[in-house]
Amino acid sequence: MLYILIVIVLTLVLWHLFVNYHKDARIFRKVPGTPDRFLFGNALEVYVPPDQLFDVRRALAKKFKGIYRIYVYPFRFLSIYNPEDIEIILSGMKFHEKSFLYEFIQPWLAEGLLLSKGAKWQQRRKILTPAFHFDILRQFHITMEENSKRLTETLADVSGETNIIPIISNYTLNTICETAMGTKLSEETSAAGVSYKNAILTLGQIFAQRFTKVYLFIHFLYNLSSFKTMQQKYIDIVQKFTADVIINRKKTFKKNDLDMSLAEAEDDGVYKKRKRAAFLDLLLAAESEGKIDTSGIQEEVDTFMFEGHDTTAAGLTFLTLMLANHQDAQQKVYEEMQGIFGDSTRTATTDDLSQMKYLELCIKETLRLYPPVHFVGRVLNETVKLSNYTIPAGTECLIHIFDLHRSESLYKNATAFEPERFLPENSVDRHPYAYIPFSAGPRNCIGKKFAMMEMKSAMSAVIRQYKLEPITKPEEVRFAGDLILRSIDPIYVKIVKRS
Ligand code: HEM
Ligand SMILES: *[C@@H]1O[C@H](CO)[C@@H](O)[C@H](O)[C@H]1NC(C)=O
Ligand SMILES: *[C@@H]1O[C@H](CO)[C@@H](O)[C@H](O)[C@H]1NC(C)=O
Ligand SMILES: *[C@@H]1O[C@H](CO)[C@@H](O)[C@H](O)[C@H]1NC(C)=O
Ligand SMILES: *[C@@H]1O[C@H](CO)[C@@H](O)[C@H](O)[C@H]1NC(C)=O
Ligand SMILES: *[C@@H]1O[C@H](CO)[C@@H](O)[C@H](O)[C@H]1NC(C)=O
16 A cells, blocks of 8 residues: 555656656746646646636736747647747748647547648648639629628517627628639528537637646547547537538539639739639539548538637727727717718628728727737647747647737737727837737638628628617627637627717
């Protein structure tokens, strides 16, 4: 009995000494951070109920300046939120590989563009980049405007205090399906869409559990937990929805005479005037040329369906919250619409959208305060110097976009909503990596222009017809520690028809 006890204690002490005093650990512990505890390091600090993780992270960011470590034995996590270090990590291809935390979502998104690396990522990015070319976005614009019109019709049916979250995510899901996926949701598939969205919310909660419980980092233990079973159930729902979208498009794809030639789609910039292939059609064309197989299409559709609707929904939700709570800004947006459309009820053209300068400032300021993707993670496969500290290879690097965007050293009165800070004359001194809602460098967001266009289309249509009045206050919002910046509670806004 005593023997066993001695062996256990010795093992634990050795483990502790090993994780603390081997070469990489000694270098890493020079980075500022909270004191680590025997056996656990900083694991207990993030071992909190998942809905508190977000606030714990923010408190740590306030305590340190631009860089801190969380050493969850034996995993080394480095958090950075200063533009100089972020530029070093994001600007080149060297650190393009995602953090192992992303493995948690691999059973769902497999090796789609978000998670893949190396040659596979490069080939897919090359195939898919033309799917978001300017010419394609022009085609999408018409569909987006139709959807925005339907959004305003939906708002006519709700009166008074409205939880805007389900209405907005319905809009963005419809839009990604009808544009990139070339599939309009019917009554029946709309219901499947609701299950899809709910399943994603639950998956987000499961991932948040995993982020806070270190033992669940280990795949073997996770596989034994009840979370794993639950996760599989919801992934099945999500993938059934996307698989149906693919099957649906395949039926029409055969008959369809769009110009599918990849060679032409890839040629640099010399686009002919023919109608170009949208996202899912490009994938189906690539399949017929043997460049991608069925599971490849599935993982890309899963990736784009999620990234393409959930992020934009978060952006639009917080934009609505901001405009409702900042009547002065909303009035300026309304006046801008009056200037462009007068009393006409015609839908917006792409030229109209590019004239919506003030609305654009509001969107940018919203994405600063509420970046829908609030962190990104990379594995540092080489030793690198950040803020004068040597970071040993094998460290996981978390880039906290949320904390970066709220740094007082970069933004005066950082928590205030001030769209004017994005006027060109107020932006000259800003470090190019001080504002990265869409990330930056070679692994930046492929759907950035699409998202900006969609948010402008929706919000301009709404503001032309409705006045948004505040119910939920920004300071009441509690955030979930999910992949996407989400409010734990509903967000209520009062929607009033303009006469
Ligand atoms: C406001 C809306 C959006 C925001 C804030 C946003 C933000 C981001 C960010 C920060 C990344 C980098 C992720 C990382 O490094 O881990 C990213 C990547 C990505 N985004 Fe977006 N995104 C938005 C909309 C969209 C849309 C509409 C689409 C698709 C139509 C899309 C598709 C993707 C894809 C596929 C990637 C992975 C790219 C790669 O690794 O090569 N996103 N996005
Ligand atoms: C790290 O990854 C990059 C990109 O894949 C590669 O170019 C580089 O050689 C890798 N470094 C090491 C030390 O393996
Ligand atoms: C979702 O969108 C569809 C299609 O526009 C619409 O018929 C339905 O009423 C919307 N549902 C909600 C809850 O907004
Ligand atoms: C956990 O389960 C997944 C499949 O659900 C499997 O691919 C993986 O190998 C398992 N990992 C371990 C360590 O058991
Ligand atoms: C890094 O070290 C150099 C020289 O020791 C110093 O001038 C510089 O201010 C330091 N930079 C940071 C970010 O601490
Ligand atoms: C900071 O923002 C608040 C609103 O959040 C505003 O009342 C205050 O005047 C601003 N302060 C400065 C110095 O601009």
